[in-house]
Structure formats: C-alpha cells, structure tokens
Amino acid sequence: MFTLNQLCCERDGRDLFAPLTLGVEAGAYVELLGANGSGKSTLLRTLAGLHCQFSGSYNTVPAVYQGHRLGLDALLTPVENLIWFAGLEGVTLSLERILDALQETGIVTKAYDSCAAMSAGQQRRVAMSRWMLSQRKLWLLDEPLTALDVEAQAVASRIIEEHCASGGAVICATHQPLDLAAKTVLTLMPQAAETSL
C-alpha cells in the first residue's frame, strides 16, 4: 500500500523526526504516535502530497486525507458536500448510498441541514461518512477522534476496522489508541541532536 524509505520530513530546514523505513500492506492499521510537535501531521501531509520538504523517499497509492480542517463547506448540506467530494474523485453516487453512509455515522437526521449549524463532533461524523464513500484504499487520518463522543468514537473504530478487513489500509495519528486487535504502532522519535556545530 505504501512504503517509506529513510523518510524524514523537514520544516524550515529542520528535521522533525528520525528517518522512517516502513512497508505497509493492504489490511494494515498503523497507529502513529508521538508527542505534540513530533511531526505526525507533517508526515501525513507529506504522504498526501501536501508537504514537499522531506529527505528520503516514499511510494503511496492515492489516499483519502483527513486533516485538522475537515474540508466541509459550511454553506452546503452534508449531502451536497458528499456529492461534491465524490465528483472530485470522478464518481457519481446514488442518494441512497450517501444516506446509508450518513446513517452509519449517525448523522442522517441532519442530512439536509447546513453544515454551518452543526457542532464540531457532528461535522466530524459527516467527514467520517466521506471516508466510507471514497473509492480509495488508503486512509490518512489526522486525529480523527477529536471532538467525538464515546458512541462516535466506537463508530470510528468500527469503520476503520471494517475498512482494513476489506483490504484497505489506515494510517492514523492519534493520542487515544484505538482498540483494534491487529495494529502496527509507529512512534515518531525526535531527531538525535546534531553533534557538529
């Protein structure tokens, strides 16, 4: 699904973490741990193609990216947002499929309300429906459990587990480890201090 080869992300010319080498196959769930500022978000942005300052190399299939900013248009309803997103991927979704996905994440009652009127957690639920509707196999999730209530966290775990079981792969930066049986834990360590001045 993706491989990292001595990958090390940089910000303002400074290495963020010790170089990573990793190969991930279909069906894997990778939990990305690390202290605040250790470069979890930057690593995910790099894999998504949004951050180009890095050394080493990586290979990846096209991915779904979920950053801190959800990428929902506040002026549109969840259904309209999901139609727009599917259009970006070049697919046309039936309304039933969209409503099914919203049902799954428990936000179907708000399907035709404006996203601007939703709470942070409710917007997160809409974003979760978007991962499910995507055709892409690899999910890059940056702290997906933020602002979710207990029930929604369980839904998120289940969606991630089902996606891995159906041949997808998930790499998830989080501070709340998910309760999944099979997982690879990847901890970002700070780069060893440079000895040369």
Added chain:
Amino acid sequence: MMGSLLLREWQILRRAKGTVINPMAFLFLSATLFAIAAPALVTQQISQGAAAGILWTLVLLTQLLALDGMYRRDFDSGLLEQLLVTAQVPFVAVLSRIFMQWLSTGFIIVLSSPLLAILLGLSTEALPAMALALLLGTPALSLLGSIGASVTVGFNRGGVILALLVLPLFLPTLIFGADLVEAAQTGRAVTPQAYVLGLISLGALALAPFATLAGLKISLEMQ
C-alpha cells in the same frame, strides 16, 4: 466531475450573495462619487476619454476587492486540501472556480456597463464599445487575479500584497480596454484593440490555471 464542481460553485454563489453584491455596490458607489466630485465628466465638458479610463480603473479595483476572498473560504475550511489531494484533474476544479468568479463579477459588470458608463458621462455611441471591451477584458482580470489570490491566500492580510502583485498584470488589459473605447468615440476601427484584448484573455486562460494550482500548493505548504 465538471458538473458536480459547477453545481457546488452555483450553490455557494446563491447562498453567499455578498460575494456578488458587495463588489458591485463598491463599483456603483465609487462611480457615483466620481460623478459627484467631478461633474464636468457628466456634463461632457472634458474629453470623453476620461470616462472610459475612470470606468476601467474602477473595474480593476472592484476585481481586486472580489479576488481577495476568491480562495480564502476554501483555504480556511480545508476544502482546498481535499481538492488537491483528491481531485483527478485539479486543473478543472480551478478553472470552474475562476469561471464562477468571472460570472459573479466580470459578467455582471459587462451587463451593468451601460448604466455605469452613462453615470460617468460616456457618450451613448460608445456604450457598445465599452461593453465589448469589458466582455473581452474581464476574463483576463479574473484569470490573472486568480494567480495572485492563490499566492496570497495564506496571508492574514493579503489584500495589499495582492494589489501589488496583480495590478501590474492588469496593465495591458487596462491600456487596450480604454483605448478601444476611445477609438470607438473618435471613429477609428476597434478591431485591433479587440483582438489584443481577446489575445490577452486567451493567453491568460492557457497559463493561469496552472499558475494558480502552483500558487495554491505553495500556500498550503507554508502553513
């Protein structure tokens, strides 16, 4: 893909009417201020060239006002990230954004140009030429302005830098646009200026979407 992108642009245009109304209100207000401050324009005592020049300048400034917010909302909400990561052809998404931006400013300016021109004292014979010049010239303003907007979207106060970036790019359009109207007033042929304006717009159409994409990538990387 194009269909769903344009559908969204249309939906947000209908729900955020301010993006259309505010620039047009600015344009009409500033034209009125000119008419009040310099009545000689309206009573046609001074050269007709002045009215066309003033109208073109006001159109540039109106575009600048509208361009500032062109990508800001999408940038802040993370839609741009999704667009760059997910879109099969980001080029098309950028192009549809620019098209809608033109439709909501440039095209409406073309439609209301007779009213504005009369307000500024342009002679009635020159009205079709004014509309033609704006129709050929405003697409270039939206296209070139989109480049500037994409680079400055990450700045909190990008407005001034945007003006410094794109006003020089607008210069050829301004020169030939104002000259087209003057040619119509003095009875010269307008075809050369019309061709040049069309050429600028077509050239911008070929280059601007790619430059905009590069600018958006840089803006997303900087944050």
